[in-house]
Amino acid sequence: MRLDLSPRQVRAYGLGGDVEQLLIALALFKMRKFLTSGLRLRSACDLELAKVTVTRPKTFELPDLAGLETALPGLIQSVDSQGLFGERRVLTVRYGK
Numbered sequence: 001m002r003l004d005l006s007p008r009q010v011r012a013y014g015l016g017g018d019v020e021q022l023l024i025a026l027a028l029f030k031m032r033k034f035l036t037s038g039l040r041l042r043s044a045c046d047l048e049l050a051k052v053t054v055t056r057p058k059t060f061e062l063p064d065l066a067g068l069e070t071a072l073p074g075l076i077q078s079v080d081s082q083g084l085f086g087e088r089r090v091l092t093v094r095y096g097k
Contacts, residue, residue: 019084022075029068046081 010020037048054060063071079085 016084018075018078022072023067023072025075028063029065029072032062032065032068040045046076 007024010023013019014022035052040046052062054062
């Protein structure tokens with residue numbers, strides 16, 4: 001899946017096309033996942049999505065969750081194969097008080 005989006009903010013980081021596509025796909029995944037399954041914003045307030053309307057750009061359609069879930073592993077692999085995640089792909093952070 002090629003996402004033909006390159007918002008200026010993502011491009012401004014100068015990370016390259018594959019990383020830009022991964023960041024955009026991750027952002028769209030988080031939005032779609034939230035809209036699909038995470039609309040309990042308060043304890044007694046369950047919201048249900050009726051419709052997604054994109055106003056700008058008018059030609060853009062929010063990809064479905066299945067398409068994004070399918071695209072992400074390939075995008076991650078592409079960025080990883082270029083060594084763009086650094087020495088260790090998984091970073092463990094521990095917090096101690």
